[in-house]
Amino acid sequence: MGTDGYGSGTGVWGRRPGGRQAVVAEIIRRLRSYTVDAGQVGHAFAAAHSLHTTDLQALIVVMDAEQAGTPITSGELGAQLNLTSSSVTALVDRLERGGHLRRDRDASDRRKVRLRYAAAGAALAREFFAPLGRRTDVVMAEFSDAELDTIRRFLAAMQASTRAHRDEVRAAAHDRPG
The missing domain is CATH 1.10.10.10 (Winged helix-like DNA-binding domain superfamily/Winged helix DNA-binding domain)
Structure with missing residues (x-):
C-alpha cells in the first residue's frame, strides 16, 4: 500500500508529490470529494x-x-x-x-x-435529480467519445477495485470472533 493509504504511493498525507504522482493524488482527492458531494445530494433526496x-x-x-x-x-x-x-x-x-x-x-x-x-418512485427521483442530470450532460459534452470511453474504463476499474476491497473487509469482519 502506498503512503496515502490508497495504494497509489502518492504520499498525499505528508509530502507533495510531483508529475504523475501529483495527478494521481488529485484524482484520488477528487474521487473522495465527489463521493462526499454525491452522498450529500443523496441524503437531501432521502430527507425530502x-x-x-x-x-x-x-x-x-x-x-x-x-x-x-x-x-x-x-x-x-x-x-x-x-x-x-x-x-x-x-x-x-x-x-x-x-x-x-x-x-x-x-x-x-x-x-x-x-x-x-x-413508477411513483421513479417520478420523484426524476424530478429531484433532473437538474443534476442537466448539469451532468453539460459536463459530458465537454469530452470526446474517446475521452468518455477512457473515463468509463477508469471508473469501472475503480469500482471493481473498491468492491473487491469491500468484499475482503466484509469477509474479515465476518471471520473475526466475538
Missing part, C-alpha cells in the same frame, strides 16, 4: 422523501440492476447491502408501501420475485 440512507442505497441498487436488464431479487439486494434477510424484508416492505418499489414475479421462474423501481 422521508427515506433512510439504506433505503436510498437500495433504490440505487434496484435502479442499476433494472437498467442493466437484470432486475434484482431481495436476496441479491441483501447481499449487496450486507443486510440480513429480515432487514431486507422490512426495507423492501417500507419502500413498497412508500411507492418506491414494486415486486414482480420472474417470468421464467414464478417462484422468484424481482424488485423493480415503481
